[in-house]
Amino acid sequence: MITYKPKLMLFSHVSNTGSITGAEKLLLLFCLQLSPYFDCILTAPQEGKLTDYARxxxxxxxxxxYPLLFSMYHPGERMEQEAEELRNHPDFASVVRCMTETAPDIVLTSTIVNALPAIAAKTLGIPVLWKITEIMQTTEYTTAAISVVEKYSDCLIAISEASARVFRGNVSRPITLLPPSSDNELLHPSQKLIRTGYRKVLRLKDSQPCIGYISSFIHPEKGLREFIRMALILAESYTNCRFVVIGKPADHKYFDRCVAEVNASDYRTRFRFIPFVESVHSAYCAMDILVVPSMVKEGFGMTALEGMLCGKPVISFDSGGLGELMGNTGNAQFTVPTGDYAALAVKAAELLENPELMQITGSKNANAARTRYGMETYRQRVQTFVYELQLGCPDWMSGGISRSVSAYREPQPLPLPPIRQTGEVVRRKPRKKKRAQVRRIRIKAPASRRYHRKRKTGAGKRSKRRSKSIKRR
Structure with a gap:
């Protein structure tokens, strides 16, 4: 029984306005599951879908x-210097001030590129949980990036063994493996009404099998070109097959080249391009096969998991955590080497040729995904994680850290005089001496005016006569 709910401040690396990414979904789900144990504050760089759903x-x-440090994902020569230079970024002091006002017991930063919150928290002496959701690229400077994580974290949370592997044996921090899940209430394998309705939107007949591709943002790493080339191979033999692409272009030149390949073929009428869907569940329901052709090593593979939870056969490249997910759910046979789009076409043809196999594979996927990555399993893992924190780090959970943070005061700079803006009138209180001097000054009329006045009154003639008489005397 928890008598005190420690305060946990979670930092998202992005908050997209058009759609929500897998990392954002995962952070929101993690935050919801931690809410019974922590007083959670979700921090984001801007308003977006994530903040809207959270509220x-x-x-x-x-x-x-706060800025992101992308060189953490692909380390370069100045990796460590760039991390330290974040202290001089204008947002660093603001993040420190934000933490001081909030006074969290623990700070969690999401994704490897979100380094500034971790550095700010360690500056204040706040424990840091660093959530690793991707696989760091291996370069000759990878050890520099690992040292940054070692320096500014107290515990790592990895969403797959593939994302944790680069840190195994290279950091002294404990590594917790916490694979993601998805909301079972939104993902059900059999909802015929939703399937029928959305297939009408896509102008699909019952006799037309649909092979789908989904990505929040489309860029070369997500493999749209490989999907299209696979689809063009299948289109030659399966005239009823239709292909749906759902995603917002992030690299417009790349996306335009992909669409140009479709338009240059004889099968452009068989493709549907949709930039965004509010209900991804409806899109999964309308599909018969889901293809995830990621060209980079994924930290996990949320799209593949969601497709499985909806009872769909999934075919993918063997890309990092994505291949790990496929193997853990019994789908190793539907995993092919990364980049081999012809092999994707072969696997899809096996399912198209055997509708019964397609149905059985989808049902098995739903059961396996729920058993291995379902919400109940996820809740148990979160509970175990919290219990381990209570045993291993009792001072984190008692509120002592938040009290010390709230007592922290940043050094205050000396007040500067107000800066006068262009066109701004600055009213200053006049000095008394200057005002007195102004009163004693008599403003004389111009000489010309005095002359005419004297000439008119005759005063000028009398003054001349007097001066002559004085000289004579």
């Missing part, structure tokens, strides 16, 4: 800008 779920939200 609807009753989660406290704070908006605070």
């Amino acid at each position: 609807k779920q009753g989660i406290q939200v704070r908006i605070q800008t």
Whole structure:
């Protein structure tokens, strides 16, 4: 029984306005599951889908800008220097001030590129949980990036063994493996009404099998070109087959080249391109096969998991955590080497040729995904994680850290005089001496005016006569 709910401040690396990414979904789900044990504050760089969903779920939200350190994902020569230079970024002091005002017991930063919140928290002496959701690229400077994680974290949370592997044996921090899940209430394998309705939207007949591709943002790493080339191979033999692409272009030149390949073929009428869907569940229901052709090593593979939970056969490249997910759910046979789109076409043809196999594979996927990655399993893992924190780090959970943080005061700079803006009138209180001097000054009329006045009154003639008489005397 928890008598005190420690305060946990979670930092999202992005908050997209058009759609929500897998990392954002995962952070929101993690935050919801931690809410019974922590007083959670979700911090995001801007308003977006993530913050909107969080507020609807009753989660406290704070908006605070901070830069990302992309060289953490692909380390370069100046890796460590760039990390230290974040202390001089204008947003660093703002993040420190935000933490001081909030006074969290623990700070969690999501994704490897979100380094600034971790550095700010360690500056204040706050424990840091660093959530690793991707696979760091291996370069000759990877050890420099690992040292940054070692320096500015107290515990790592990895969403797959593939994302944790680069840190195994290279950091002294404990590594917790916490694979993601998805909301079972939104993903059901058999909802015929939703399937029928959305297939009408896509102008699909019952006799037309649909092979789908979904990505929040489309860029070369997500493999749309490989999907299209696979689809063009299948289109030659399966005239009823239709292909649906759902995703917002992030690299417009790349996306235009992909569409140009479709338009240059004889099968352009068989493709549907949709930039965004509000209900991804409806899109999964309308599909018969889901293809996930990721060209980079994924930290996990949320799209593949969601497709399985909806009872769909999934075919993918063997890309990092994505291949790990496929193997753990019994789908190793539907995994092919990364980049081999012809092999994707072969696997899809096996399912198209055997509708019964397609149905059985989808049902098995739903059961396996729920058993291995379902919400109940996820809740148990979260409970175990919290229990381990209570045993191993009792001071984190008692509120002592938040009290010390709230007592922290940043050094205050000396007040500067107000800066006068262009066109701004600055009213200053006049000095008394200057005002007295102004009163004693007599403003004389111009000489010309005095002359005419004297000439008119005759005063000038009398003064001349007097001066002559004085000289004579």
